[in-house]
Amino acid sequence: MSERESLQPGHLTSGEQVECALLTGVAEGKIHDFDQLFHQYHDRLFRFVWRVTGSTDLVEEVTNDTMLAVWKQAAQFQFRSKVSTWIFGIAYRTALRALRKNKRHVQHRLEQDLDLLEAENHGDQTELRDLVEIALRRLSPEQRAIVELTYFMGCSYEEIAATLSCPVGTVKSRMFNVRKKLRPLLEQLT
Amino acid sequence: MSNNQRDSISMLLPWYVNESLTEQERKQVDAQLSADLVLNRELRQEQALAALIAQAQPEQISARLALSKLHASIRAERPLSVFRRLRHWIVGRPLAAIAACLALLTIGGLWLGLPTSPKTFETLSEPQPVIEAPVVLRVVFRQHVQAPQAAALAEKLGGRIVDGPSPNGVYTIAPRDGADPQRWLAKWRESPDLRFAELITP
Numbered sequence: 416m417s418e419r420e421s422l423q424p425g426h427l428t429s430g431e432q433v434e435c436a437l438l439t440g441v442a443e444g445k446i447h448d449f450d451q452l453f454h455q456y457h458d459r460l461f462r463f464v465w466r467v468t469g470s471t472d473l474v475e476e477v478t479n480d481t482m483l484a485v486w487k488q489a490a491q492f493q494f495r496s497k498v499s500t501w502i503f504g505i506a507y508r509t510a511l512r513a514l515r516k517n518k519r520h521v522q523h524r525l526e527q528d529l530d531l532l533e534a535e536n537h538g539d540q541t542e543l544r545d546l547v548e549i550a551l552r553r554l555s556p557e558q559r560a561i562v563e564l565t566y567f568m569g570c571s572y573e574e575i576a577a578t579l580s581c582p583v584g585t586v587k588s589r590m591f592n593v594r595k596k597l598r599p600l601l602e603q604l605t
Numbered sequence: 606m607s608n609n610q611r612d613s614i615s616m617l618l619p620w621y622v623n624e625s626l627t628e629q630e631r632k633q634v635d636a637q638l639s640a641d642l643v644l645n646r647e648l649r650q651e652q653a654l655a656a657l658i659a660q661a662q663p664e665q666i667s668a669r670l671a672l673s674k675l676h677a678s679i680r681a682e683r684p685l686s687v688f689r690r691l692r693h694w695i696v697g698r699p700l701a702a703i704a705a706c707l708a709l710l711t712i713g714g715l716w717l718g719l720p721t722s723p724k725t726f727e728t729l730s731e732p733q734p735v736i737e738a739p740v741v742l743r744v745v746f747r748q749h750v751q752a753p754q755a756a757a758l759a760e761k762l763g764g765r766i767v768d769g770p771s772p773n774g775v776y777t778i779a780p781r782d783g784a785d786p787q788r789w790l791a792k793w794r795e796s797p798d799l800r801f802a803e804l805i806t807p
Contacts, residue, residue: 427774429800432745435773436801439743446679453672465663474663479671483678494772547657566658571625587616594619601650 427497434498442489453482456499459568460506466563467510467556470521477513481506496577503568504578507560514556525552543603550600558593561586611637615647622651740786741767742778742793745801754798762793 427435434455440448457478464477484505492501514521551559560579564570572590576583594601614637620626621634638644742764746755752770759766759778769776780789786804793802 429745429748432748432774433801436743436745436775439771439773439775440803446676449679450672453675457671462663471663475671479675479678482675483682486675486679487682544657544660547654548661551658562658565619565623566655569623569625572620574625590619591616597654601647601654 431497431499435494438485438489438492438498441486442492449482449486452485456482456502460502462567463503463560463563464506464510466551466567467507467560468514468521469525469552469556469559470514470517472524473510473513473517473521477506477510480509480513484509497574500574500577503564504580507579510560511556546600546603550597554593554596558589558596561589562593565590611641611644615644618644618648618651619655621648622655740780740804740806742780742790743803743805744776744778744793744799745774746776747798747800750798758796758798762796763789 434452437448437452437455441452460478460481461474464481465471465474468474468477481502485502488505492498551562554562557579561575564575564578565572570578572583572586575586579586614634617626617630617634621631626634638648746758750758755770755776756766759776763781763784764778765781767777767779778793780786790802790804793799
């Protein structure tokens with residue numbers, strides 16, 4: 416456990432302390448606490464799962480499966496990591512399982528989406544935002560998870576390693592590969 | 606600086622942009638940025654990429670609709686949840702489970718061996734039994750409140766700390782007198798030093 420991941424009350428922000436209290440309530444079967452936790456996480460989880468799966472079809476199912484797992488497994492949470500690390504870790508694994516299960520369908524939809532995006536964006540009218548979207552969709556789900564956790568969620572590489580259950584070195588090398596793949600696009604950003 | 610050292614600093618740029626590096630790492634990046642034009646360009650690219658990624662928005666579904674669906678799933682799961690949690694608990698802590706079984710067997714054995722007590726009692730009066738479930742407060746103080754201040758605050762608001770802080774900063778407070786629980790809770794919630802308070806039956 417890294418220094419940044421150790422859970423001491425003094426190290427937690429007030430928001431994180433409230434999340435811990437809510438999760439304690441969820442472990443005791445309090446539906447009201449679960450509802451509050453759900454509202455705190457819904458938008459971030461929805462976005463994270465959308466980014467990892469690259470598919471709007473799977474987002475609702477994976478998000479709900481994640482929160483259902485939180486409800487069922489809250490009593491097992493040992494408070495050795497942040498609540499958010501635990502919840503996004505569940506979401507990540509649930510998303511990867513869903514992708515494996517729906518591999519053919521997701522791949523087909525991804526190609527359709529990419530064709531559509533590329534057809535709509537040609538010549539000088541191409542928007543950088545769409546180019547980024549196309550480039551991100553061509554990354555692996557593992558790489559997209561790191562992109563989202565870093566650039567949108569603002570997580571440290573140690574938090575990402577804990578969320579994805581992989582070594583810090585893997586996080587850094589995956590990010591290195593992401594930047595290598597995005598390099599042609601990055602050149603246009605400056 | 607060698608190429609390897611420069612590459613390792615370049616690798617940190619995404620986390621330099623999201624401001625999650627340690628102080629020491631940040632200083633290393635700053636030092637290299639002050640003398641490396643290429644790294645400055647990479648930094649600008651990273652910042653632009655982060656901004657573009659943050660702009661992307663998925664189609665949102667109604668959170669209320671999603672929560673309704675979850676409640677239906679939880680209701681369907683509920684009858685099993687006690688057994689499921691018990692199973693998880695036993696699987697996760699086999700030694701504790703064995704100890705609990707032995708304790709139950711011992712208590713059962715003692716109970717069977719005890720002489721039976723009379724089932725009725727005669728008293729001079731017939732007082733109505735008063736059953737009151739004891740309640741305690743579960744609270745989270747604001748970050749600036751340290752343990753001694755928390756104890757003083759509990760004293761001031763008519764309670765005493767009986768447990769905590771837990772690893773997540775939660776205190777359990779018992780009332781000092783027989784105050785009405787709801788009024789007591791309201792009094793606590795008025796305190797500006799408090800972040801969260803709820804009544805629980807231990």
